[in-house]
Amino acid sequence: MPSRTRILAAGTALALGFSALPALAAGQITFVSQGGAYQEAQTVAILDPAAKELGITVNQDSAPDAWPMIKTQGETGKPIWDVVDTPPANCVRGGKEGLIEPLDFSKIPNAEAMPAAYRTPYSVAYEFYASVLAFNKANLGDKIPQSWADFWDVEKFPGTRALRNHPHVTLEAALLADGVPRDKLYPLDVDRAFKKLEEIKPHITVWWTSGGQSAQLLADGEVDMAMVWNGRASAVMKDAPDIGFTFNDGFLQNTQLCILKNAPNLDQAVRFINTAVSPELQANLPLHIDYGPGNPAAFDIGKIPAERAAQLPSSPENAAKQTLISDEWWASPEGEAAEKRWLTFIQ
């Protein structure tokens, strides 16, 4: 087995202290993420240290939307990517279509130790963000919404509103606003959600399509309250002190790591995933960007300061106020049907 010899060689090389030449002996993987500031941050926090620890070269590629590429590469049967950082729905859907490798968690002890809800048969949580309720204090005065029920209450909370032009999370918010308890959300009552959305539709000024747009709308004062991603909200808050957000009623979302079926460097990819989700490396990520570690154990090792943890969507305290989005449900036939219904609704 050439890969095993390579691993052995890597181990030997490291043991002998040849750490300056790791790439030569140990092989490589191709890792794909979403680019931008996020990929730069994880390069420093996770990818570089993991490459060093494993003695491999981590080649990087980026794709803001990896799904079409996963599909194309999978269909050729000879993918060039190994590990992809992508929303779990892609991993699950890809797994069901035979494009993504099922994971053997016994070989990935760090992932095995994580909560079961943070994994799928094909992937493991890598990084957390949240869809939160953000608002503009200057326009709203003391009538600041704290829940989706408030957001839907146009009498008590007058003002302009924005939601994302996408069914994911929007349907969940509608159900919470309609009084569905957080732990009873899934499987989503799609009819009920769309009915509740019809109620707020006339009061939505903008259905935003990009994160940048959502931030702009808040910063310009064009909308008084909006569902946005927490990283975008905190970025706006740096320049506009009137903007604020709450993790109350927020939705915890993550991207996960999965491996392409027939990946060229399968064994290395599995080793890489184990290292990338280790508490030690995961704790590095929030020191570089406003996203939380995928592995909650990262909060226990004392690397993330308490005041930083308080800003992160996946810290135990903030996670407790939120709902974890079920990408497994969205990857199911019911989820896909709900996605298709969105276009009819939005017109």
Add this chain to the structure above:
Amino acid sequence: MTASSDADLARAFERGEHRLMLLLALPAFVVVFCLLVLPLGWLVVQSFWDDGPSLNHYARLVTDPVYLNTFWLTFRISFIVTIVTLLLAYPVAYAATVATGAWRAVILAFVLVPFWTSVLVRAYAWLILLQRSGVVNGALRDAGLIERPLALVHNETGTIIATVHILLPFMILPLQATMAKIPRDLLTAGASLGGGPLHVFRCVFLPLSLPGILAGSTLVFVLCLGFYITPELMGGGRTVMVSMVISRNIELYQAWGAASAVSVTLLAIVGAIFWTVSRFLPLDRVFSTR
């Protein structure tokens, strides 16, 4: 040499030259084939394919209200934009025609500079002008004309305003080209026969400028049918035009077949419009600058 063999020689030479011309044009043909014909063919095949040859995608176009509504909305917006553009462009084109020297340059500069500016930049500029706390609403409020800000953007109104601005040059330039070709003598003749300025305009100038009106309107209408960035930014997510449905189909649902069917339909409509107009009007001559 006789005269007839001279003519033969000239024809042979012409044929040879013709062949050389074709050879020289070959790289262009290859480029057009690879970049236009091939992908277009792929699109057409894709639109008739759903796990085998099928008309499913087209069937959905005529049965699913989403597609019908989108086409209806797109045509309505394109129609309104065309009318508004024509009304705004006609006086400008006329002014550019009658103006002389520096004035003419100034008018054309005002038409061309925005024409050369990125569509994205202009859409954002309108966003800033028209939004709730924007310049326009601010001015109206300061003037005491309104109490609450008008919803000028993130809806159909905003989409139409920005689209009109972006497409104005496409109306002004063909109009101006046609107007420039109208002989001034005819206007003088009309006036000398006792027609007042309005009468001369209505009976002489307007009919002679009709080809420009038709050419400009066709161009604006057809371009507007395929608009994407402007309605995406200015429409607030509700103004869903055909091109947005195509992109949504791919992004959200990975439905290449459905997206291809919509694209092919749009292409066929545009082709039909051009074909119809070209029966009344030598389009190549109107759009040429000569």
